[in-house]
Amino acid sequence: MDLFEYADELDYGELHLKVDEETDLHAIVAIHNLNRGPAIGGCRFIEYDTTDDALRDAMRLARGMTYKAAISGLDHGGGKAVIVRPPELDDAQREKLFDVYGEFVDSLNGNYITCEDSGTTVGDMNVVKGQTDHVLGYSPDDGSSGDPSPVTAYGVRRGIQAAAKHQWDRDDLEGLHVAIQGVGSVGYYLARELDELGVELTVTDIDEEDVQRCVDEFGAERVAPESIFDVDCDIFAPCALGAILNDDTIPRLKCEVVAGASNNQLAKPHHGAQLMERGILYAPDYAINAGGLINVAQEFEGYDREAAMTKTKEIYDTMLAIFERAERDGRPTHQVADEIAEERFRG
Ligand code: NAD
Numbered sequence: 001m002d003l004f005e006y007a008d009e010l011d012y013g014e015l016h017l018k019v020d021e022e023t024d025l026h027a028i029v030a031i032h033n034l035n036r037g038p039a040i041g042g043c044r045f046i047e048y049d050t051t052d053d054a055l056r057d058a059m060r061l062a063r064g065m066t067y068k069a070a071i072s073g074l075d076h077g078g079g080k081a082v083i084v085r086p087p088e089l090d091d092a093q094r095e096k097l098f099d100v101y102g103e104f105v106d107s108l109n110g111n112y113i114t115c116e117d118s119g120t121t122v123g124d125m126n127v128v129k130g131q132t133d134h135v136l137g138y139s140p141d142d143g144s145s146g147d148p149s150p151v152t153a154y155g156v157r158r159g160i161q162a163a164a165k166h167q168w169d170r171d172d173l174e175g176l177h178v179a180i181q182g183v184g185s186v187g188y189y190l191a192r193e194l195d196e197l198g199v200e201l202t203v204t205d206i207d208e209e210d211v212q213r214c215v216d217e218f219g220a221e222r223v224a225p226e227s228i229f230d231v232d233c234d235i236f237a238p239c240a241l242g243a244i245l246n247d248d249t250i251p252r253l254k255c256e257v258v259a260g261a262s263n264n265q266l267a268k269p270h271h272g273a274q275l276m277e278r279g280i281l282y283a284p285d286y287a288i289n290a291g292g293l294i295n296v297a298q299e300f301e302g303y304d305r306e307a308a309m310t311k312t313k314e315i316y317d318t319m320l321a322i323f324e325r326a327e328r329d330g331r332p333t334h335q336v337a338d339e340i341a342e343e344r345f346r347g
Pocket of ligand 1: 182207225240261263
């Protein structure tokens with residue numbers, strides 16, 4: 001990969017690298033844009049085949065965070081860290097590695113604020129906290145924000161309500177049928193929110209216990225994972241994997257709305273247009289699933305879950321604004337969301 005070419009393509013920004021021989025730390029911090037404020041984004045700690053893969057991941061994800069923060073009206077830019085996970089690592093080595101990572105984050109003077117992501121834990125963030133104040137999502141006992149999933153689910157519920165308003169001019173969800181793919185953390189809390197509002201649920205998961213919990217608690221119907229795309233429903237809510245809206249699945253959908261928590265739901269950008277052509281209203285993923293980011297960003301003001309929920313409630317207005325502009329301009333919702341975010345972070 002030509003690094004500067006790729007950076008230009010993604011409209012960068014800054015890249016910071018740290019290598020520490022003693023702990024085998026190979027870390028990247030990608031800061032996409034700082035126009036709205038310090039960049040927030042998680043720290044990934046997974047194995048990569050090549051350094052290019054790690055760089056691409058950090059850069060692509062940091063850019064996504066800029067859009068997510070801007071569409072949510074947060075005074076933050078987008079950043080992301082990637083630590084290439086060494087193949088062998090015991091607990092003591094892990095702690096030393098996150099110590100050095102904390103020093104690295106501190107050296108960026110608050111332009112990048114780190115938090116948990118795939119492969120990192122609250123425990124790792126506690127170690128980072130020992131070296132820098134520029135960390136969020138460490139132990140809730142120390143005034144941090146804790147599990148973001150219930151807040152994310154609440155935001156998705158607000159987005160679903162906005163979709164129902166736009167698509168059917170409805171202020172309630174009573175009697176609507178929602179099919180949820182993945183009832184792990186966010187999907188489970190979403191099912192609970194929707195059940196309370198009188199929604200009929202169909203769920204699937206590769207984990208049978210997660211499915212059973214929804215059957216027992218909410219009377220949900222169950223289907224096999226591969227059949228979720230064929231469920232005749234009003235709303236399909238992806239809460240498991242990315243790239244699930246693609247050439248194979250879109251023709252099978254029997255819903256009028258897609259609105260769920262998963263990141264990167266569109267396999268390719270043109271799949272957003274394909275949904276529009278089929279008359280399916282798509283809730284852009286990074287706008288509807290921003291509750292987790294809103295929750296963690298709330299720590300800046302002294303964490304208060306009520307305040308985080310109040311800000312997350314606004315996802316309803318964000319989604320309605322996207323849907324209305326998309327309808328007015330006859331354009332796919334994901335393009336309109338990008339446009340609104342860009343207007344905000346490019347100023
Ligand atoms: P999770 O791992 O707790 O839940 C995901 C569930 O999907 C698991 O129960 C898993 O068994 C299931 N699953 C995996 N493959 C499946 C398949 N093929 N078919 C059906 N189910 C399958 O994760 P989560 O925290 O609930 O996040 C769900 C999605 O939402 C992810 O894409 C995540 O990136 C996104 N997201 C989460 C948050 C948050 O606050 N947790 C915030 C923003 C976005």
